[in-house]
Amino acid sequence: MTTTRQATTQVYRVHIRATPQAIWDAITRPEWTDRYGYGGLAEYDLRPGGKFRSLATDAIKRAGAEMGIETPDVMVDGEVIEADPPRKLVQTWRMLMDPEIAREGYTRVTYEIEEGSGGVSKLTVVHDLENAPRLAVLVGGEREAEGAGGGWAWVLSDLKTLLETGSRLAG
Amino acid sequence: MVTYGRTVTDDDRVFKAMADPTRRFLLDLLYERDGRTLTELESELDMTRFGVMKHLRVLEDAGLVVTMRSGREKLHYLNPVPIRLIHDRWIDKYRERQVSALADLKQHLEENPA
Numbered sequence: 001m002t003t004t005r006q007a008t009t010q011v012y013r014v015h016i017r018a019t020p021q022a023i024w025d026a027i028t029r030p031e032w033t034d035r036y037g038y039g040g041l042a043e044y045d046l047r048p049g050g051k052f053r054s055l056a057t058d059a060i061k062r063a064g065a066e067m068g069i070e071t072p073d074v075m076v077d078g079e080v081i082e083a084d085p086p087r088k089l090v091q092t093w094r095m096l097m098d099p100e101i102a103r104e105g106y107t108r109v110t111y112e113i114e115e116g117s118g119g120v121s122k123l124t125v126v127h128d129l130e131n132a133p134r135l136a137v138l139v140g141g142e143r144e145a146e147g148a149g150g151g152w153a154w155v156l157s158d159l160k161t162l163l164e165t166g167s168r169l170a171g
Numbered sequence: 172m173v174t175y176g177r178t179v180t181d182d183d184r185v186f187k188a189m190a191d192p193t194r195r196f197l198l199d200l201l202y203e204r205d206g207r208t209l210t211e212l213e214s215e216l217d218m219t220r221f222g223v224m225k226h227l228r229v230l231e232d233a234g235l236v237v238t239m240r241s242g243r244e245k246l247h248y249l250n251p252v253p254i255r256l257i258h259d260r261w262i263d264k265y266r267e268r269q270v271s272a273l274a275d276l277k278q279h280l281e282e283n284p285a
Contacts, residue, residue, distance in 0.1 A: 009206055011237045011248035014256075015181075124237070141251070153255040160256065 010140060012125040014156040018163040020113040020121050024086030026159055027111055030055075036162045037155030040075050046083040052091050053077050067147055072096050078106060088112050093127070095135055104132040123159075125152055181234070185253045188233035193218070194226050198235060201249035208244050 016023060026032040030041035033054070040054040054076040056064075064071040078092040092106040108128040115121050129136040137143060141151030149155075162168050188194055193216065200215055201207060213223045227247060230236040234253045238245050 009248070011205070011239060011250060012252050013234060013237045013250050014252045015234070126239070141255075150255070153251045154259070156252050157255045157259045161259070 008128065008130045008136070010127045010129060010136065010152065012127075012152045012156055014123050014160050015116070015120050016123060016160045016163050017118075017120050019119070020086040020115050022163055023113050023121055023123055023159075024089075026163060027089065028085075032162075036158040036168050038075070038149055044080065044083075046080060046085065046089075048080060048082060050080040050083070051077070052080055052093075069097075078109075081108070086113055095138070098134075098138075101132075101134045101138065104135055107132045107135060123156070125156065127152065181253065182257060184233040185235065185257060188229050188235055191226070191229075194230055197223075197226060197230060198249055201236065201247060205248050206239075206241075206246040208246060212247065 018026075026036070028042060028044050028046065030043065033040060033042040034057060039060055040056060043051070043053045043055060045051050053074050056071045056073055056075050060075075061071045075097055076093060076095055078094055080089070080091050082088060082090040089111040091109055093109045094102060094104075094106045096102045107130070110124075110126040110128075112124045112126075113121055114124075127139055129139070138148055139151040141149075141153050144150045144154070150157075158168055189198075196216070197212060200212060209220065209223065209227070212227070213220050216223055227236060231238065235250055237248045237250045239248060240246075
């Protein structure tokens with residue numbers, strides 16, 4: 001099937017048995033961000049205008065090299081627009097792994113965390129992808145078969161597994 | 172509300188929601204173009220507005236559709252995460268089985284050299 005999604009906003013929601021603070025830390029702290037999804041060490045200055053970078057580790061660079069990909073030191077960069085820990089984080093987001101995607105420029109990601117009942121919190125990720133069709137395909141998980149990862153759905157599934165079981169998905 | 176056995180009930184809601192062809196069609200519509208209003212979705216179906224609302228509610232309860240307000244409009248988005256969770260859990264199980272099968276094979280070969 002080769003249908004391509006025509007949307008400039010993607011919305012993802014997952015319920016995680018964890019506190020809002022634990023989820024916030026998993027999004028913003030490098031010791032957590034390298035343990036799920038695409039990995040990498042997040043570096044946040046959590047105030048409006050503060051910088052965001054996701055840095056490649058040696059392990060990521062090695063894994064990339066095996067696939068013939070040269071990984072830049074900074075994989076994703078952006079700027080914090082709003083930080084209200086542990087409830088809401090709005091930031092710009094530009095992927096630098098692929099020159100063509102990098103040229104699409106900055107997009108916008110909003111994380112919202114709500115505490116629910118029974119120790120379960122709700123995490124909603126909204127990715128505004130206006131003028132970024134290539135990035136939309138990537139974060140939509142449509143290039144997974146090429147080894148480009150499963151996008152946000154995969155990242156959030158892995159994050160849920162990590163926070164609820166202490167380990168990540170196999171593979 | 173059901174409390175625990177939560178994982179099981181979440182999966183149940185997903186499978187029940189997807190067991191209906193109209194609801195699968197609604198998901199297909201949102202896959203093609205996300206962020207549609209009820210009016211837009213209704214125009215694609217030969218069904219009353221109330222009927223479409225009912226189906227959307229089932230999809231929302233299963234977490235497969237997330238609604239967001241945009242001005243006066245309520246927009247419907249496809250949320251693939253619940254399906255991904257089911258997928259990843261099964262893939263994980265198969266991988267574990269493959270890994271343990273390989274470990275068994277290794278042990279067998281080492282204990283019974285040709």
